[in-house]
Amino acid sequence: xxxxxxxxxxxxxxxxxxxxxxMTGGIAAKELTQKGxxxxxxxxxxxxxxxxxxxxxxxxxxxxxxxxxxxINSAEEYWSNNRFGTLANEEAGAxxxxxxxxxxxxxxxxxxxxxxxxxxxxxxxxxxxxxxxxHDFEANAxxxxxIDWPIRYQDIAPWYSYIEKFVGVSGQKEGWDIIPDSDFLxxxxxxxxxxxFKDAVKKKLNRKVTxxxxxxxxxxxxxxxxxxxxxxxxxxxxxxxxxHGGYYSSMAGAIPAAAQTKRLTIRHNAIAESLIYxxxxxxxxxxxVIDQVDKTVTDYFAKIIFVxxxxxxxxxxxxxxxxxxxxxxxxxxxxxLGRNVMDHHLGSGATATxxxxxxxxxxxxxxxxxxxxRFRNWEGDKRKDYLRGFGYQGGASRSSWNRGxxxxxxxxxxxxxxxxxxxWTLGFGGFGEILPDPNNxxxxxxxxxxxxxxxxxxxxxxxSENDLAMRRDIMVAGAxxxxxxxxxxxTTYNRETHMGLGIHEMGTARMGxxxxxxxxxxxxxxxxxxxxxxxxxxxxxxxxCVNPSLTYMALTAxxxxxxxxxxxxxxx
Amino acid sequence: xxxxEALAKVSLLLGGALSGPTLMALGRxxxxxxxxxxxxxxxLSAQQKQIIAEVAEMIIPRTDTVGAKDVGVPAFIxxxxxxxxxxxxxxxxxxxxxxxxxxKFLQMSAAQKTDTLKQIEQKTKEQMKAYNxxxxxxxxxxxxxxMNAVKLGLPFWRLIKELTLLGYYTSEGGMKASFEYVPxxxxxxxxxxxxxxxxxxx
Numbered sequence: 128x129x130x131x132x133x134x135x136x137x138x139x140x141x142x143x144x145x146x147x148x149x150m151t152g153g154i155a156a157k158e159l160t161q162k163g164x165x166x167x168x169x170x171x172x173x174x175x176x177x178x179x180x181x182x183x184x185x186x187x188x189x190x191x192x193x194x195x196x197x198x199i200n201s202a203e204e205y206w207s208n209n210r211f212g213t214l215a216n217e218e219a220g221a222x223x224x225x226x227x228x229x230x231x232x233x234x235x236x237x238x239x240x241x242x243x244x245x246x247x248x249x250x251x252x253x254x255x256x257x258x259x260x261x262h263d264f265e266a267n268a269x270x271x272x273x274i275d276w277p278i279r280y281q282d283i284a285p286w287y288s289y290i291e292k293f294v295g296v297s298g299q300k301e302g303w304d305i306i307p308d309s310d311f312l313x314x315x316x317x318x319x320x321x322x323x324f325k326d327a328v329k330k331k332l333n334r335k336v337t338x339x340x341x342x343x344x345x346x347x348x349x350x351x352x353x354x355x356x357x358x359x360x361x362x363x364x365x366x367x368x369x370x371h372g373g374y375y376s377s378m379a380g381a382i383p384a385a386a387q388t389k390r391l392t393i394r395h396n397a398i399a400e401s402l403i404y405x406x407x408x409x410x411x412x413x414x415x416v417i418d419q420v421d422k423t424v425t426d427y428f429a430k431i432i433f434v435x436x437x438x439x440x441x442x443x444x445x446x447x448x449x450x451x452x453x454x455x456x457x458x459x460x461x462x463x464l465g466r467n468v469m470d471h472h473l474g475s476g477a478t479a480t481x482x483x484x485x486x487x488x489x490x491x492x493x494x495x496x497x498x499x500x501r502f503r504n505w506e507g508d509k510r511k512d513y514l515r516g517f518g519y520q521g522g523a524s525r526s527s528w529n530r531g532x533x534x535x536x537x538x539x540x541x542x543x544x545x546x547x548x549x550x551w552t553l554g555f556g557g558f559g560e561i562l563p564d565p566n567n568x569x570x571x572x573x574x575x576x577x578x579x580x581x582x583x584x585x586x587x588x589x590x591s592e593n594d595l596a597m598r599r600d601i602m603v604a605g606a607x608x609x610x611x612x613x614x615x616x617x618t619t620y621n622r623e624t625h626m627g628l629g630i631h632e633m634g635t636a637r638m639g640x641x642x643x644x645x646x647x648x649x650x651x652x653x654x655x656x657x658x659x660x661x662x663x664x665x666x667x668x669x670x671x672c673v674n675p676s677l678t679y680m681a682l683t684a685x686x687x688x689x690x691x692x693x694x695x696x697x698x699x
Numbered sequence: 700x701x702x703x704e705a706l707a708k709v710s711l712l713l714g715g716a717l718s719g720p721t722l723m724a725l726g727r728x729x730x731x732x733x734x735x736x737x738x739x740x741x742x743l744s745a746q747q748k749q750i751i752a753e754v755a756e757m758i759i760p761r762t763d764t765v766g767a768k769d770v771g772v773p774a775f776i777x778x779x780x781x782x783x784x785x786x787x788x789x790x791x792x793x794x795x796x797x798x799x800x801x802x803k804f805l806q807m808s809a810a811q812k813t814d815t816l817k818q819i820e821q822k823t824k825e826q827m828k829a830y831n832x833x834x835x836x837x838x839x840x841x842x843x844x845x846m847n848a849v850k851l852g853l854p855f856w857r858l859i860k861e862l863t864l865l866g867y868y869t870s871e872g873g874m875k876a877s878f879e880y881v882p883x884x885x886x887x888x889x890x891x892x893x894x895x896x897x898x899x900x901x
Contacts (some may be wrong), residue, residue, distance in 0.1 A: 188869040188874060492887075521866075
């Protein structure tokens with residue numbers, strides 16, 4: 128790299144740099160600007176303006192040429208997105224990353240699904256939102272798996288509450304330890320077959336069922352309307368981007384909140400190439416950035432840096448940040464950077480048809496379903512074949528015209544019959560906890576580079592026997608519940624998926640008490656370089672089985688609070 | 700585990716999802732390098748296009764509401780086969796079209812046409828069994844077998860029926876004539892079905 132071409136002007140100086148504009152980058156920028164810091168947010172992808180750039184949001188079904196199916200051309204461009212599903216369809220495909228143009232290397236198969244644009248994956252996240260319980264923070268230590276979390280539930284609980292109020296989480300208060308209640312907006316309605324199911328499995332199997340806790344505004348509060356967000360319209364087209372801000376995203380929530388302070392600068396097309404380390408000061412002084420369009424190189428400087436680029440890219444950035452102090456990657460004294468890749472495994476579950484409830488129907492498309500919290504290895508329900516457990520997500524609905532595809536018949540009567548709602552089905556799939564394993568890892572290819580000259584990421588991770596045993600049980604336990612409810616035509620499934628498909632990548636720069644075995648301390652601060660914080664999924668020490676974004680956001684707000692405190696005390 | 704095998708299992712295990720086999724057909728690319736050799740383009744004669752249109756119209760005829768031809772389903776089917784399906788489905792689709800051509804389908808009486816399609820529908824059940832059976836063999840980790848099995852595409856009737864229903868019920872004319880289209884419900888309510896109530900679509 129020709130040093131004379133690098134723009135290193137003083138104008139590039141900020142109080143803080145936040146790398147990434149997604150779920151955690153958004154919260155980091157909001158918290159730091161609201162606490163008075165001048166913040167530069169770097170986003171490697173293009174700009175998407177909320178809400179005017181949600182180009183498909185109000186399109187009718189017939190305006191999509193392939194009506195939800197993925198043309199071969201897109202499937203090949205978006206091969207990782209599309210391997211097990213239809214993410215690259217015309218509704219939301221523009222908000223996923225083209226895999227051909229942004230290749231990665233699979234030593235073992237990994238579904239790396241990315242969103243390189245403003246807001247990142249917060250654009251089309253699942254929005255299911257659950258607190259971790261105390262048991263999640265204690266499990267590693269109790270079972271001798273990986274390393275212990277350096278925090279406990281009480282450390283994060285107030286930050287959960289803080290984030291929940293800002294984000295807006297609809298759900299039912301239940302008082303369960305397995306998924307502690309959030310500060311909820313009103314719950315969405317359960318459908319009659321779901322209520323029947325809930326009662327039956329409670330009575331016969333003593334398992335819990337609740338309405339899915341979801342980051343959609345069932346009733347917008349002043350904290351939401353102040354940012355221009357409105358209540359959910361029950362269109363259930365969230366993945367296209369919501370013109371109403373009805374679900375939480377970085378674009379609808381955190382970024383506007385940060386922008387209101389007038390202390391936020393966002394630079395798009397800005398790929399963080401490396402962290403700049405000053406050997407004398409023993410601090411990171413900035414970030415080297417490559418423009419993804421014109422490939423110019425610019426150095427930006429700040430007192431503190433928040434690395435929130437997504438677990439895989441955050442770890443890759445740090446691995447690519449080498450200095451004489453950190454020859455193996457930034458803060459990587461423990462050699463744990465890039466290791467312990469975790470996700471949630473999904474794609475196994477059960478479905479059934481429901482007899483009765485012929486008169487029951489619904490108006491509006493509910494953006495959530497049922498949630499069945501973990502019951503395995505909890506209280507009396509111990510398993511010999513695997514550790515930890517899984518939750519189920521699913522729900523009931525009446526079938527639509529597409530039931531006709533598998534039915535006999537054609538012609539006038541057939542056509543007419545398909546205009547009326549069909550029978551009910553109820554089904555759900557498991558989300559299973561994956562254990563940390565140092566051999567599940569990413570690393571940088573020593574030779575191959577991407578079009579910006581940055582080393583390509585190699586994925587080397589796979590499910591373990593623990594995961595596979597759990598997946599089998601997900602089918603069995605699911606069928607058992609459907610049977611308990613008296614449902615018919617029970618079908619179980621267990622798709623051969625890969626790690627990554629859960630799009631809950633985490634663990635590549637874990638927190639811990641001991642710098643010898645972890646990258647970050649209990650405030651998400653790099654052990655060996657105190658002015659760098661990593662608060663996305665990379666920091667996770669274990670995975671729980673609940674959707675992770677709430678926990679990432681709470682940890683980010685907590686770390687930002689600590690960072691500003693330390694700055695004020697002149698410790699950074 | 701080869702990606703192809705993994706993909707093949709997906710459809711098998713989708714459990715009740717109606718378009719499972721089609722998902723598999725769509726997803727058969729697996730490795731992008733091998734996918735290029737599986738690409739194809741339909742080359743239909745005027746008569747073959749007429750056959751496709753006639754079958755689509757028999758699946759969804761014009762009644763007191765618009766039919767398949769009224770909303771452009773025949774062209775939609777051709778476009779979808781070209782854009783979304785690999786050569787095995789091109790072959791199985793064309794096998795169905797040429798079979799009807801050989802039977803002089805267009806010259807048949809209405810009753811004969813209906814009987815012919817009913818027979819094809821019954822025959823398709825056997826073909827679907829064979830189609831699903833090959834997906835099981837995929838999982839046996841025998842690549843040669845898997846490659847041979849790839850030659851068997853989703854049967855003609857299954858393809859044309861699914862694409863006719865998709866093309867019709869998601870077209871503006873078909874959707875508005877068949878359902879209550881509510882793009883922005885604004886609320887979620889539990890309701891009771893009224894006699895003859897149409898499906899609500901969003």
